[in-house]
Amino acid sequence: MTRRQEIMGTALGLMRKKGYLNTSMRDIASSVNMEAASLYNHIKSKEEILIDTCFGLAETLEIGIKEVNDIYFNAAEKLAMAIHNHIQALTQDLNASHLFVHEWRHLSDDKRAQFIQRRDLYEKEFRDIVILGFEEGEFKDVDPKFATLTILASLNWVGEWYRPQGEMQPKEIAEKLTHFILSGLQKN
Amino acid sequence: MTRRQEIMGTALGLMRKKGYLNTSMRDIASSVNMEAASLYNHIKSKEEILIDTCFGLAETLEIGIKEVNDIYFNAAEKLAMAIHNHIQALTQDLNASHLFVHEWRHLSDDKRAQFIQRRDLYEKEFRDIVILGFEEGEFKDVDPKFATLTILASLNWVGEWYRPQGEMQPKEIAEKLTHFILSGLQKN
DNA sequence: TTGGAAAACTAACAAGTGTTAGTTAGTTTT
């Protein structure tokens, strides 16, 4: 593991625990036993940590949803795989996920605009699956935007309660979520 | 409107837009055309803004769920009303909601502990409704904790996209969410 | 063994932080 990776990893951990703004370069430095100024031999700025993390995870998610659209044909299958990929990506690195879900707001103006654009695009890919399901006659006539936001809310929230050492593993979480979203809570 | 309320309202607006940590007392002061030091004639500290807001909304939600448990008897009805109350409380003041959902992390240690305790209690009330539904034979045999977290995630996320001037009003949002949660996306 | 890059250090800067002290003008109560 390079020194840069070590710094990034440590920084992400602190930022998840205390928040991005509340984590100072001196905090990060002392966690890897060096001086704040020395960090700049490895990273360009504090914001670079946020940028690399947010856009890195964005790319992972984009690749995931593109794969789904290439391979599967019916909406229920697509949705199941999209959920699976999303949960895998998020639970892979909870520290990074926290920055992705919560701290992107603190990106500088132009980076934030870029980020929102990519997030909206990802959201649209999800929405298209819901719409496809309706066109297939398999899904109810729900408001696609509303449904998509509700689904993504459930997915993103997993990062708040998932514990790697807990009893529920990402695969199982994805399956339960898929089932919950597709068929709801009530017996019929 | 008292000066205090004016300050609180303005502060909440800024904190939603820029984040709690990123909003300085000087920012708040200049937004109400006074000096930072003068704010202390009306509020005790910066944290008081966060405390009052988080615990105020917590109380509103607690009252709401208690009412539901007193009045209604079957789980589906209880859940519908609980969702309705929750959405009403959150959409009532989006600025306050933002602090409640996102910024409570920045409460001081003891206040944060109190907050988490009350939030967990509220969560438990929701969970009990899900459990009741299963005992009635009306709900599926889902993991109650998992289901509750997923439901609350959907509810809390509404604050991210709801716009008072938009076409969907709180009552309608609550109804759609209830329907979505109870019966899911797929036709049967 | 040596030359040079990589990676650490110290010191400092300029700006911003929440908050307190002390003061003053204007209003209300005694």
Place this chain on the structure above:
DNA sequence: AAAACTAACTAACACTTGTTAGTTTTCCAA
């Protein structure tokens, strides 16, 4: 008219912030 209260002010404190400059140490390839 005197006293007390309210709400504003200026000035300052003590500290933290991200970052840069300049210097020294570490370490590996030739």
